[in-house]
Amino acid sequence: xxxxxxxxxxxxxxxxxxxxxxxxxxxxxxxxxxxxxxxxxxxxxxxxxxxxxxxxxxxxxxxxxxxxxxxxxxxxxxxxxxxxxxxxxxxxxxxxxxxxxxxxxxxxxxxxxxxxxxxxxxxxxxxxxxxxxxxxxxxxxxxxxxxxxxxxxxxxxxxxxxxxxxxxxxxxxxxxxxxxxxxxxxxxxxxxxxxxxxxxxxxxxxxxxxxxxxxxxxxxxxxxxx
DNA sequence: CACCAGGCAAGTA
DNA sequence: TACTTGCATGGT
Numbered sequence: 001x002x003x004x005x006x007x008x009x010x011x012x013x014x015x016x017x018x019x020x021x022x023x024x025x026x027x028x029x030x031x032x033x034x035x036x037x038x039x040x041x042x043x044x045x046x047x048x049x050x051x052x053x054x055x056x057x058x059x060x061x062x063x064x065x066x067x068x069x070x071x072x073x074x075x076x077x078x079x080x081x082x083x084x085x086x087x088x089x090x091x092x093x094x095x096x097x098x099x100x101x102x103x104x105x106x107x108x109x110x111x112x113x114x115x116x117x118x119x120x121x122x123x124x125x126x127x128x129x130x131x132x133x134x135x136x137x138x139x140x141x142x143x144x145x146x147x148x149x150x151x152x153x154x155x156x157x158x159x160x161x162x163x164x165x166x167x168x169x170x171x172x173x174x175x176x177x178x179x180x181x182x183x184x185x186x187x188x189x190x191x192x193x194x195x196x197x198x199x200x201x202x203x204x205x206x207x208x209x210x211x212x213x214x215x216x217x218x219x220x221x222x223x224x225x226x
Numbered sequence: 227c228a229c230c231a232g233g234c235a236a237g238t239a
Numbered sequence: 240t241a242c243t244t245g246c247a248t249g250g251t
Contacts, residue, residue, distance in 0.1 A: 042233040048249060049232090083248040087234085129234050149232050194232050203230065230251085237244075 003162040006178040012161075012216055013185070016192040019212035023191035026139035028053075031107050033062060034140035038132050039091050040082040051081035064105050068096045091127025098125050107140075115143045130168045138190070144183050146175040147190040151197025158201065159213060 027046070028034035033053065040049040055078045056062040061070065076089035096105075102121065103109040110118060115137065122133040130148070137143040148171045156162045162171065179185060200211040 038232090041231085043231065043246090044233085044248080045231040045250075047231085048247095051249085081248060083231090084233090084246045085248080087246055091234085127234065131233065135232080147232085151232070190232090197232085228251105231249095233246105235245090238242085239240105 003166070004156070004174050004178055008161075008216075009175070009178045012213060013179075013189050013192070015214075015216065016196055016212060017188065020192055020195050023188060023195060025187060025191035026135070028139070031140040032064060035095065035107075035136050036062065036067075036092065038135040038140070039095065039127065040079060040088055042084070042088070042129075042132060044083050048082050052079040052085075055079070055081070064096065064099065064107065067092065068100050068105055087127070091125075094126050095128065111141050115145060118143070119145065130172070134172070138183065138186055142183055144181045144186060146172050146179075146186050148172050148175070149190070149194065149197075151201060152190075152193050154203070155193060155197055155201045155213070159216060161216075 026034050026037070028037050036056070037049055037053060040052050053062070059078055061067060061075075061078065067075070070093075072089050072093050075092060076085045079085050079088055079092075082088060098121070099105055099107070099110075113121075118141070119133055119137060122128050122136060123130065128136075134145045134147040137145045138147055148168050152171055153162075153166065156171070157164045157166065162174065166174075175186075175189075179189070196212060
């Protein structure tokens with residue numbers, strides 16, 4: 001039996017959806033913009049990423065044709081507001097090299113590939129870890145994977161819904177195993193988790209008293225204390 | 227001023 | 240294998 005039972009997980013989803021309403025994620029107009037945003041937002045506030053994306057649009061550079069051959073130093077300068085701009089320029093170039101070499105620069109060709117093969121390929125790119133890979137798969141390509149992030153771990157471990165030591169792949173497996181395989185559900189659930197984390201589950205100043213999850217998870221905590 | 231944000235990889239023991 | 244550190248801007 002997984003740490004999070006199916007019925008409990010769906011109840012949590014319903015609670016969050018009732019509280020926040022639909023999220024409309026991912027905030028990006030094209031698959032390419034979603035992919036670039038996924039790399040730029042690594043350990044970085046979305047507000048900063050927006051500035052970098054806006055700059056790329058101003059420069060007319062937000063396309064596969066422009067980004068594939070672009071000079072890394074030039075790209076770094078344009079994405080500077082997103083932070084870690086040198087390493088992220090390298091990571092973006094790594095992605096576009098992969099896209100060119102494996103798929104002739106065609107994002108449409110990615111979508112035809114099976115989920116697990118594509119996930120392994122993305123994880124093989126330097127600078128694309130599990131969260132970035134799953135974000136690209138779900139939000140840019142519409143594949144049925146679940147995106148885990150720091151908020152997922154923080155919220156679920158704080159509510160004693162999973163053990164503190166649960167890692168990324170374990171959390172992803174729990175969600176995938178407990179939820180019906182529906183892209184819109186995976187999409188909305190992750191968005192709701194991030195919205196919950198931003199408002200009610202910060203690293204400091206937790207504000208757990210006002211958390212929309214209320215006391216969901218307390219039963220498990222009592223069980224653990226037996 | 228300190229701390230944090232929708233990670234990831236490289237270095238160390 | 241299991242920690243630790245570097246990467247960097249911008250908002251609270």
